[in-house]
Amino acid sequence: MSVVEQETAAGQFPALKPPTRYLFGPGPTMVHSRVYDALSKPIVGHLDAYFIQVMGDVQQLLRTAYGTDDGATLVISGTGSAGMEAAVANFLEPGWKFVVFANGYFSDRLTEMARRQGADVVRFEKGWGEVYSDDEAREFIRREKPKVAGFVHAETSTGALQSGKAICAAAHEAGALVIGDCVTSLGGLPVKFDETGIDVAYSCTQKGLSCPPGLSPMALSKRAMDALKARTTPVRSWYLDLKLIHDYSTVSHRYHHTAPISMFYALREALLVVNDEGIENRWERHRRCHRQFVKGIEAMGLSMHVPEANRIPTLNTVRVPNGIDEAKVRKLLLDGPGIEIAGGFGPLAGKVFRIGVMGPLATDDNVQFFLKEFGKALKAAGYSN
Numbered sequence: 001m002s003v004v005e006q007e008t009a010a011g012q013f014p015a016l017k018p019p020t021r022y023l024f025g026p027g028p029t030m031v032h033s034r035v036y037d038a039l040s041k042p043i044v045g046h047l048d049a050y051f052i053q054v055m056g057d058v059q060q061l062l063r064t065a066y067g068t069d070d071g072a073t074l075v076i077s078g079t080g081s082a083g084m085e086a087a088v089a090n091f092l093e094p095g096w097k098f099v100v101f102a103n104g105y106f107s108d109r110l111t112e113m114a115r116r117q118g119a120d121v122v123r124f125e126k127g128w129g130e131v132y133s134d135d136e137a138r139e140f141i142r143r144e145k146p147k148v149a150g151f152v153h154a155e156t157s158t159g160a161l162q163s164g165k166a167i168c169a170a171a172h173e174a175g176a177l178v179i180g181d182c183v184t185s186l187g188g189l190p191v192k193f194d195e196t197g198i199d200v201a202y203s204c205t206q207k208g209l210s211c212p213p214g215l216s217p218m219a220l221s222k223r224a225m226d227a228l229k230a231r232t233t234p235v236r237s238w239y240l241d242l243k244l245i246h247d248y249s250t251v252s253h254r255y256h257h258t259a260p261i262s263m264f265y266a267l268r269e270a271l272l273v274v275n276d277e278g279i280e281n282r283w284e285r286h287r288r289c290h291r292q293f294v295k296g297i298e299a300m301g302l303s304m305h306v307p308e309a310n311r312i313p314t315l316n317t318v319r320v321p322n323g324i325d326e327a328k329v330r331k332l333l334l335d336g337p338g339i340e341i342a343g344g345f346g347p348l349a350g351k352v353f354r355i356g357v358m359g360p361l362a363t364d365d366n367v368q369f370f371l372k373e374f375g376k377a378l379k380a381a382g383y384s385n
């Protein structure tokens with residue numbers, strides 16, 4: 001017996017047996033069984049014609065998910081933050097003015113990445129949970145005349161949905177490009193990339209697409225592709241250089257990096273699951289479950305953090321009732337029925353629960369299951385209404 005086998009036999013490293021979890025948090029979310037099956041398929045070489053076909057399928061399926069006909073889609077080997085970094089590294093240059101519609105944690109991350117690229121970042125500030133009206137967006141962009149604007153479509157830290165249409169229209173009028181963070185929205189609610197007018201969008205696999213974390217699907221408008229081609233200075237990040245990645249994944253298929261084959265299988269299957277249901281049906285299922293969820297929450301005497309018109313249907317922020325220890329509620333849910341939800345952080349620490357109802361969990365039965373267990377945990381933590 002090898003040392004490893006002996007130790008395993010002795011129980012020091014027991015076989016993997018993850019606990020059963022219902023992932024009602026902001027992500028990762030539940031993975032569809034078809035996606036788990038895809039992950040177990042044998043890998044081929046990353047320049048094998050079979051894999052190139054898989055990459056091509058993924059790019060094609062992403063067009064539907066993003067809602068783009070003329071845009072280019074490609075996939076970054078890294079999580080959502082790698083997509084964010086790719087957006088910032090490729091479309092900003094030192095000294096360029098970048099305006100950020102700040103209203104939560106992820107717009108802060110976008111700010112930090114842009115500053116590290118040497119951009120001149122100008123922030124428009126709002127509270128966590130608020131959004132920008134069309135007039136505010138237009139005025140800010142007309143006043144600042146940036147080269148690039150950035151906003152977070154679905155701000156996972158607050159539960160607020162920022163519409164992008166006015167931002168994109170004003171930016172284009174000013175000759176600016178728009179970076180839109182679609183990490184939480186893609187697959188769960190309409191992004192409508194072309195119609196909204198986003199130029200550079202990035203997302204992840206582990207939220208609205210019901211796939212494990214590991215890839216960042218992006219969409220680039222024609223305007224963005226032109227800007228990329230026109231860029232004269234090399235992108236400081238070699239790994240995230242979109243010209244190189246685009247060439248590798250869609251043009252020459254010459255080696256850039258070794259794409260994580262199994263994750264591409266998984267993403268392809270996750271996108272097929274979306275297609276089989278129909279993306280509009282999927283949005284509608286999430287909206288219906290969201291309405292049910294909110295109804296149940298309000299019936300318990302609780303309230304939502306974000307006004308109705310601005311809510312993300314897949315990620316709910318519920319206010320923690322006065323005097324209740326939110327960490328205790330989360331622990332009761334995890335230790336009891338195995339339900340994971342998240343708490344708030346930053347200015348919302350201790351003030352909200354963040355509850356995702358997405359993918360396979362967005363069904364009538366699962367919403368009722370969640371509400372019942374949540375009610376029990378709140379009661380056990382001292383809540384009565």
Ligand SMILES: *Cc1c(COP(=O)(O)O)cnc(C)c1O
Nearest residue numbers: 079080081106154156183184204
């Ligand atoms: C999760 C998230 C990210 C970061 O994605 P990772 O996959 O965790 O790197 C960025 N933006 C938003 C809005 C997110 O919800």
